[in-house]
Amino acid sequence: MSIADNIKNLNKEIKLSKAKLVAVSKTKPAEDLQEAYDAGQRIFGENMVQELVEKYEKLPKDIQWHLIGHLQTNKVKYIAPFISLIESVDSLKLLQEINKQAEKNKRVIDCLLQVYIADEETKFGLSYDELIELLRSDEYTALKNIRVVGLMGIATNTDNEKQINDEFHELRVLFDGIKVSFFRKDEFFKELSMGMSSDYKIALEQGSTMIRVGSTIFGQRVIKHFKNN
Numbered sequence: 001m002s003i004a005d006n007i008k009n010l011n012k013e014i015k016l017s018k019a020k021l022v023a024v025s026k027t028k029p030a031e032d033l034q035e036a037y038d039a040g041q042r043i044f045g046e047n048m049v050q051e052l053v054e055k056y057e058k059l060p061k062d063i064q065w066h067l068i069g070h071l072q073t074n075k076v077k078y079i080a081p082f083i084s085l086i087e088s089v090d091s092l093k094l095l096q097e098i099n100k101q102a103e104k105n106k107r108v109i110d111c112l113l114q115v116y117i118a119d120e121e122t123k124f125g126l127s128y129d130e131l132i133e134l135l136r137s138d139e140y141t142a143l144k145n146i147r148v149v150g151l152m153g154i155a156t157n158t159d160n161e162k163q164i165n166d167e168f169h170e171l172r173v174l175f176d177g178i179k180v181s182f183f184r185k186d187e188f189f190k191e192l193s194m195g196m197s198s199d200y201k202i203a204l205e206q207g208s209t210m211i212r213v214g215s216t217i218f219g220q221r222v223i224k225h226f227k228n229n
């Protein structure tokens, strides 16, 4: 099936849940993204800063770009002028740098805090304790040029659907608790990014508002040894 067909089918599937579809286009050529764009797709996710910037320069300017991979503080400046959402914030230090670069660009940058939910050592993210410590800190409260609009998580890469379901469920419960404790009056805190090609159906059942789907749209990726996938 074509990229356009894959997007159409996914949109049909997620329609009831009203979740957003992030087309994860890492490693794919700009032509593939253009094809998705022509089929109506406007949100794209990339995990490498340099690749994201190159594609941003080549492709239509109404695309909303999401960074979904581990971000080094020294690279924030390259995406700060245009990034729509940084989904993978995993430290206060990074959040402070995003705030600084956002201020330089006279804008507010939306972020998700990435929470570690998987039973694997390779996944980035904050533990529950670290998440709460961050949100309680004075350093965080002082940041005026970032906005935390929700949480992101990656489930364990396993065939065990019950385990994946449990991990997404836990993240959902955590999200609800964080909402009540820290963002009760903030309507913008509403995004729960969870689910990829192999597990987005389970994620939608657990209340995902944003699924990040790559191979189901664009086909399998050629294996490259990126540090974070």
Ligand SMILES: *Cc1c(COP(=O)(O)O)cnc(C)c1O
Pocket: 024, 026, 047, 068, 069, 154, 195, 196, 197, 198, 212, 213, 214, 215, 216, 228, 229
């Ligand atoms: C690559 C990636 C995805 C998409 O993976 P697929 O299995 O191709 O759908 C989603 N989220 C993150 C963080 C990724 O790195």
